[in-house]
Structures are given as structure tokens and as C-alpha cells.
Amino acid sequence: xxNIKFLFVGVIFGLVLTKTEAVSWFxxxxxxxxxxxxxxxxxxxxxxxxxxxVYLLKHFRLRSLDNEPIIIPSKKFNKGSIIGGTIFGMGxxxxxxxxxxxxxxxxxxxxxxxxxxxxxxxxxxxxxxLRPKLPH
Amino acid sequence: MQWxxxxxxxxxxxxxxxxxxxxxxxxxxxxxxxSSSLRHTCAAIAPAKIPFLQYNWKEESWNLFFAAGxxxxxxxxxxxxxxxxxxxxSAETIRDIQALGIQSFDGLIPSDVYxxxxxxxxxxxxxxxxxxxxxxxxxxxxxxxxxxxxxxxLSSLQWASLVTxxxxxxxGLLMTxxxxxxxxxxx
Numbered sequence: 001x002x003n004i005k006f007l008f009v010g011v012i013f014g015l016v017l018t019k020t021e022a023v024s025w026f027x028x029x030x031x032x033x034x035x036x037x038x039x040x041x042x043x044x045x046x047x048x049x050x051x052x053x054v055y056l057l058k059h060f061r062l063r064s065l066d067n068e069p070i071i072i073p074s075k076k077f078n079k080g081s082i083i084g085g086t087i088f089g090m091g092x093x094x095x096x097x098x099x100x101x102x103x104x105x106x107x108x109x110x111x112x113x114x115x116x117x118x119x120x121x122x123x124x125x126x127x128x129x130l131r132p133k134l135p136h
Numbered sequence: 137m138q139w140x141x142x143x144x145x146x147x148x149x150x151x152x153x154x155x156x157x158x159x160x161x162x163x164x165x166x167x168x169x170x171s172s173s174l175r176h177t178c179a180a181i182a183p184a185k186i187p188f189l190q191y192n193w194k195e196e197s198w199n200l201f202f203a204a205g206x207x208x209x210x211x212x213x214x215x216x217x218x219x220x221x222x223x224x225x226s227a228e229t230i231r232d233i234q235a236l237g238i239q240s241f242d243g244l245i246p247s248d249v250y251x252x253x254x255x256x257x258x259x260x261x262x263x264x265x266x267x268x269x270x271x272x273x274x275x276x277x278x279x280x281x282x283x284x285x286x287x288x289x290l291s292s293l294q295w296a297s298l299v300t301x302x303x304x305x306x307x308g309l310l311m312t313x314x315x316x317x318x319x320x321x322x323x
Contacts, residue, residue, distance in 0.1 A: 005163055006164075006198040006201045006205065007204055007205040009156060009163070010201065010205020011208045013202070013205065013206055014210045015209035015212050015217075016153055016209070018210045019143065020143060020144045023210065023244055025245040025249075025250075026241070026246070027225065029229055029232070029233055030225045033232060035225075035229045036226050041150060043286055044150065046154035047287060047290045049151040050154040050158070050287055050288070050290070051290070054291050057161060064161065065162060065164065072167065072292045076296060081279070081296055081299045081303060082303050083277060083278075084273075084274045084278030085301075085303030085306075086310070087273060088270065088274025088278050089274070089304040089305060089306060089307020090274070090315065091266075091267050091272075091274055091307075092271065092307070093307070093308040093312045094262070094266065094267035094270065094311050095270075096245060097267075098170075098171075098271060098275075098282040099171045099174060099203075099275065099283075100206055100282070100283055102271070103170070104209060104214070105210060105244065106207055107210030107211035107214065108211060108218075109215050110244070112252055112264065113245075115265060115268070116265070116268035116271075117268065119267075119269045119271075119272065120271045121178060122268075123274070124177075125189075126269075127188075127276045128175070128186045128188040131187075134277065
């Protein structure tokens with residue numbers, strides 16, 4: 001099962017998100033009210049470590065384990081960054097979670113979160129359905 | 137080993153989260169991103185002839201394994217390794233949240249909003265169902281969520297991701313400071 005390794009990385013990711021309380025509705029409230037450095041420290045240090053890593057991968061032209069060149073496709077800007085980004089941000093602040101924390105909270109013993117996950121699936125489906133009619 | 141039960145500081149968790157970017161690239165040229173799992177699930181269970189959902193989601197199944205792992209990690213961190221203490225947010229945040237009418241500070245999320253009874257009340261429906269819907273709709277419309285844009289996108293210095301993250305924050309600030317206070321008085 002070649003995908004088991006990604007399950008394992010997910011376990012570490014979910015464990016860290018939960019133990020550092022980034023999955024907490026309270027921490028998201030605190031972040032958007034600028035009342036603590038905690039969430040900014042997490043996101044900021046993650047980006048710094050991620051950026052240094054990506055630079056090193058590119059600089060040394062490292063290859064993936066299956067010996068493929070490592071490729072990072074560029075994300076194209078469109079109006080979705082603005083409209084979708086704003087809608088996502090409102091949902092993030094309202095529910096106090098984003099997709100990773102939703103899965104982590106379900107595992108952490110909050111079964112009612114399944115309702116938020118199903119709603120997020122519905123939102124994804126409705127976007128997919130309306131996509132041809134939305135500005136991009 | 138007592139530290140493992142305490143909340144982990146940002147300078148421990150942030151760098152580990154950042155390291156998932158190169159780890160996923162090295163393990164198989166995978167781009168960190170979690171909201172994609174919602175799209176793959178839609179494509180698997182309800183494609184409904186929608187063009188955006190017509191692709192071989194099985195080729196992206198690594199992402200569903202990653203998402204399942206996050207759930208397991210949540211169990212280990214939130215149940216097995218929990219010290220059971222309330223989240224140590226600042227006193228000002230506690231005061232501001234109490235002003236919204238929320239009294240429960242015991243868990244990772246407020247149980248007086250997140251429970252099966254309130255789910256069918258206006259407040260619970262807005263926070264859980266409408267909030268969840270906006271997360272799914274908005275992240276796909278924006279082409280990614282916090283992990284794909286803020287962590288992966290900014291780590292690879294993509295300006296489209298920087299713009300998107302700025303609008304994540306604009307939306308979040310609008311909700312926190314203007315819309316939510318109004319919603320909580322109405323519902």
C-alpha cells in the first residue's frame with residue numbers, strides 16, 4: 001500500500017495541529033482579535049521552515065523517492081482568490097476551523113463536527129455545480 | 137515526559153507543520169493541501185455529471201489517506217495525550233467570547249455552541265452548518281485552504297497564494313468584528 005506513508009504523515013500533522021491547539025475555536029477567535037501571538041507564530045514559523053525547505057529542494061535539485069524531479073506547479077491568480085478567499089475566511093472565523101482541524105476535531109472526540117464536515121462537502125459540491133456561472 | 141500532555145508551543149508545532157511541505161514532496165511529489173480531499177470525496181460519491189468533478193479521483197487518493205491520518209492524529213492528540221485542561225487563551229479573548237453569550241470554555245471548541253441540540257437551533261445551524269458550507273465553498277473557489285495557500289503556497293513564494301491569504305484574513309476579520317457580533321445578538 002503505497003499510500004500508507006501519507007496516512008502516517010497525516011497522523012503527525014493532525015497530532016501537532018491538535019496538541020498546539022490550532023484546531024481550537026478559541027484560538028481562532030484569539031487570532032482574529034489579535035490577542036495572542038500563538039497562531040501567528042505557528043503559521044509564520046511553518047512558512048519560514050517550508051520556504052527554506054522548498055529553496056533547498058530546488059537548489060540541490062533533489063528528487064522524490066520514486067526518482068522523479070520535484071515539481072511545484074504555480075497557483076494561478078483569478079477572482080476566486082478574492083471572492084472565494086473572503087468566503088472561506090468568513091467560514092473559518094465563524095466555525096473556528098478549516099478543513100484540517102475539522103478532521104482532527106472529529107478524531108479528538110467531537111462527533112457533532114461531522115455536521116460541519118458534511119456541510120463543507122455540500123459547499124464543495126455546490127461550488128462545483130455553480131462553477132461555470134461564477135466569476136473567475 | 138510530562139511535556140507531551142501539555143499544549144505544544146508554536147515554535148515546536150510550526151516548524152513540524154512546515155516540514156510536512158518537503159516531506160510530502162520527497163515522498164511522492166505531493167503538494168500539501170487538505171481541502172482537495174473534500175473535492176475528491178464529492179467526485180467519488182456524487183459526481184452527478186458535473187465537469188469539475190469528472191476526473192480520476194483515485195489517482196489523488198493519497199490525499200484521502202492524508203486526511204484520514206489527520207483524524208487519527210486528532211484522536212491521539214485530543215484524547216490520548218490530552219491533559220484535559222481548557223485552552224489557555226488570553227483573558228481579553230475570554231471576556232470577548234463571554235460577551236457573545238458563550239459560557240463553556242472546557243474543551244477545544246465551545247460545547248454550548250457545538251452540540252447536537254444547538255445544531256438544530258439557529259445559532260448552531262449558523263456556526264456549524266453555514267460555517268462549514270462556507271469553508272467548503274470558499275476553499276474550492278479560492279483553490280485551496282489554509283494548508284494549500286498559507287503553508288504550501290507561501291512556502292513556494294506564490295503571489296496568488298499571498299493574495300488569497302490576505303483575503304482569508306479580510307473575510308475572517310469581517311466575520312469576527314462585524315458579522316458575528318450581529319449574528320450572535322440575532323440568534
